[in-house]
Amino acid sequence: MIRMKRIGRKNRPYYRICATDKRSPRDGRVIEEIGTYDPSVAETDARCSFNGARVTHWLSVGAKPSDAVRVLIKKYGPAGTHVSAMEQARARLSMPRVTADPGPPAFVPAPKPVPVVAAVVVEQSVATDGAETGAATVVADEPAEQTPVVVIAETPTEPTAE
Numbered sequence: 001m002i003r004m005k006r007i008g009r010k011n012r013p014y015y016r017i018c019a020t021d022k023r024s025p026r027d028g029r030v031i032e033e034i035g036t037y038d039p040s041v042a043e044t045d046a047r048c049s050f051n052g053a054r055v056t057h058w059l060s061v062g063a064k065p066s067d068a069v070r071v072l073i074k075k076y077g078p079a080g081t082h083v084s085a086m087e088q089a090r091a092r093l094s095m096p097r098v099t100a101d102p103g104p105p106a107f108v109p110a111p112k113p114v115p116v117v118a119a120v121v122v123e124q125s126v127a128t129d130g131a132e133t134g135a136a137t138v139v140a141d142e143p144a145e146q147t148p149v150v151v152i153a154e155t156p157t158e159p160t161a162e
Helices: 052-060 067-076 083-094
Strands: 002-009 012-019 032-037 048-050 117-126 132-141 150-156
Touching: 002 032, 002 052, 002 067, 032 052, 048 052, 048 067
Parallel strands: none
Antiparallel strands: 002 012, 012 032, 032 048, 117 132, 132 150
16 A cells, blocks of 8 residues: 655654555655655645656555545656656755845934933042142043043042041
């Protein structure tokens, strides 16, 4: 008997067309694999492939194909009605895919302005009379295109007892 043996993963079937003993299970032991059928191929005529000499041999010795395999052999077998369409479809699939150049982008957003980040540097110094004074310096970090701004503010601090 010539029938399809299902392999492949869940929700992604793939079939091997095999010559089997009639008593063996569908996915069980096979005598010979003589073709494949992949239903997920986009080109309908490129889904099936056969080893024509072996199909002819098995049919000549009396192997009976299942209903689905009988249709495939009639279309894509050695003397099939769609053999030339199958060859053309396989040639189209083997060619590299050509994609059109997308061209320049339709919209390019303007760059956003960089926010100014300020850093505060606190310096303490000891005066000549022993009192500590603090000075806070605010330095604005800006992008290299703009001029930097430096603000200096003096704040007196109370002396601490040591």
